[in-house]
Amino acid sequence: xxxxxxxxxxxxxxxxxxxxxxxEDRHPYRVWVxxxxxxxxxxxxxxxxxxxxxxxxxxxxxxxxxxEDELLKLWExxxxxxxxxxxxxxxxxxxxxxxxxxxxxxxxxxxxxxIGHYTAGAIGSIxxxxxxxxxxxxxxxxxxxxxxxxxxxxxxxxxxxxEKEVQKIIPADRAGDFNQALIELGAIVCVPNGKAKCEIxxxxxxxxxxxxxxxxxxxxxxxxxxxRLEQKTVLVLREGDxxxxxxxxxxxxxxxxxxxxxxxGCLGEDEVLEYVRECGLSPFRILxxxxxxxxxxHVEWQMTGYVVSLEETExxxxxxxxxxxxxxxxxxxxxxAAFAAYVRYMDIVLGQERYExx
Ligand code: ADE
Numbered sequence: 083x084x085x086x087x088x089x090x091x092x093x094x095x096x097x098x099x100x101x102x103x104x105x106e107d108r109h110p111y112r113v114w115v116x117x118x119x120x121x122x123x124x125x126x127x128x129x130x131x132x133x134x135x136x137x138x139x140x141x142x143x144x145x146x147x148x149x150e151d152e153l154l155k156l157w158e159x160x161x162x163x164x165x166x167x168x169x170x171x172x173x174x175x176x177x178x179x180x181x182x183x184x185x186x187x188x189x190x191x192x193x194x195x196x197i198g199h200y201t202a203g204a205i206g207s208i209x210x211x212x213x214x215x216x217x218x219x220x221x222x223x224x225x226x227x228x229x230x231x232x233x234x235x236x237x238x239x240x241x242x243x244x245e246k247e248v249q250k251i252i253p254a255d256r257a258g259d260f261n262q263a264l265i266e267l268g269a270i271v272c273v274p275n276g277k278a279k280c281e282i283x284x285x286x287x288x289x290x291x292x293x294x295x296x297x298x299x300x301x302x303x304x305x306x307x308x309x310r311l312e313q314k315t316v317l318v319l320r321e322g323d324x325x326x327x328x329x330x331x332x333x334x335x336x337x338x339x340x341x342x343x344x345x346x347g348c349l350g351e352d353e354v355l356e357y358v359r360e361c362g363l364s365p366f367r368i369l370x371x372x373x374x375x376x377x378x379x380h381v382e383w384q385m386t387g388y389v390v391s392l393e394e395t396e397x398x399x400x401x402x403x404x405x406x407x408x409x410x411x412x413x414x415x416x417x418x419a420a421f422a423a424y425v426r427y428m429d430i431v432l433g434q435e436r437y438e439x440x
Contacts, residue, residue: 085251087228087285092256094284095263100125100270103132108258110184110209111142117204118165118196121218125269131160142182146173154339154416161419162379163336168196186210199245208258215248216261217241220268226301227272230290235301309382315349316342316387318371318427319358321394321405325428327415328402335378340415342424343403348386355390361400364393374423387424 099105102125104116115135119128135156139145145153148170157166172194176184184205185191191202203216215221222235225244233240253260271279278297280286291297319326319342327340345357351368358365371387408428411417417425 083288084225084228084247086288088251088253088260090284090287091263091267092253092259095259095266098270099262099266103129105262108209110205112136113205113209114184114197114201115169117201118169119160121165121201122162123160128160131157142173142176142184145170146177150338151414151416155414158416159419163339163418165196167337171195172197184209186212188212188214203245204261206257207252207261211255211257213249213252213254213257215245215252216265217245217248218265218268219274220266220272221248221261221264223274223301224264224268224272224285227278227291227297228285228289230294230296230300232300232302234304236303236306307380309377309380311382311384313346313348314344314383314385315347315354316344316385316421316424317354317358318342318387318389318424319363319392319403319405320389321363321392323407324405325408325411326403326405327411327417328404335381336418336420340411340417342417342421343401344385348384351388354388358390358392361403362395363400364395365390366393367391371424371427376420378420383420385423387427389427 102116104112116128116132119132119135123131138152138156139148148156150170153166153170154163157163160166175194176182180190186206186209188202188206191197191205192199197205200216200218203212203214206212206214207216217225219235222241222244225231225247226233226235233243235241235244248264267283267285268274271283272285273279280289280292280297283289283292286292289297291300317326326343328343330336330339330341332338345354349357351370355365355368367390369389371389374385374387376383376385406415411428
């Protein structure tokens with residue numbers, strides 16, 4: 083029954099596909115970088131990151147050899163930093179095992195770090211025309227609607243079934259275009275937020291959800307687990323033009339990135355000053371800052387903040403803290419967007435905003 087979508091979908095794609103930087107040249111490295119960036123991030127937001135990343139690291143070798151801080155800096159603002167760490171691991175494997183060339187083999191792609199069924203299918207089909215599916219959230223939405231299926235798309239079994247169904251109908255001569263056409267339809271016609279544009283949809287003729295009037299009810303996603311809440315107190319420690327930052331642990335959330343010093347809990351001025359003195363520093367002024375929150379996939383940080391002005395001293399190395407010129411942070415040290423509300427008090431900008439302002 084799904085077979086009937088192939089022709090109209092490809093014809094529609096030929097006339098309506100957006101011109102995107104990773105579609106002009108389908109080199110596997112470019113396809114890979116774009117597909118990893120596009121997981122969790124919108125096309126418009128990805129574009130400037132993609133261009134800059136490719137300029138700085140034009141091939142697998144340069145990525146494999148890139149120092150970690152530089153790599154995280156290039157990813158700053160995109161979030162989900164393990165994506166780029168895994169990319170570097172995969173790049174090293176491609177250098178060591180495949181002489182720097184991506185293997186044109188689905189199973190081999192799948193075995194690389196950070197490459198799951200979706201990404202292996204996307205790289206395989208787009209760069210090498212391997213007829214394997216690339217089923218992401220867009221595709222799940224489109225197909226749930228075409229089939230009028232109430233199956234929970236967050237379930238692995240539902241996704242696997244969808245992959246099997248797509249695999250049966252992938253056209254051998256245009257595997258990459260077919261996968262991208264399904265994604266594209268989900269991104270610009272069968273949209274996730276707001277009204278689906280059924281009146282211009284090439285699959286309207288066979289869409290069961292449209293026929294039954296249930297497009298808005300699909301796809302079905304069962305409620306996710308609640309996020310853990312964490313209270314934090316974030317400090318902007320100013321010593322003249324310099325600000326205190328520290329490196330996060332190599333494991334766990336935002337591993338290896340730099341951060342403003344912060345303490346667990348929602349602390350008052352006295353507790354903050356006590357901590358600062360324990361660090362061997364001499365505070366002479368403290369100002370409370372507005373609260374802020376940042377939402378990760380499993381945790382939400384609820385933050386309070388303070389600017390603490392310090393007497394100039396020989397800098398101590400306490401709690402990994404070190405003082406650097408604020409401008410230098412902007413150039414060199416990757417700081418996650420979670421701290422954006424407080425980094426503003428350093429008079430620098432991070433990640434996404436850097437692209438927007440320059
Ligand atoms: N989202 C994920 N992959 C994509 C692609 N190749 N083109 C547009 N949007 C996408």
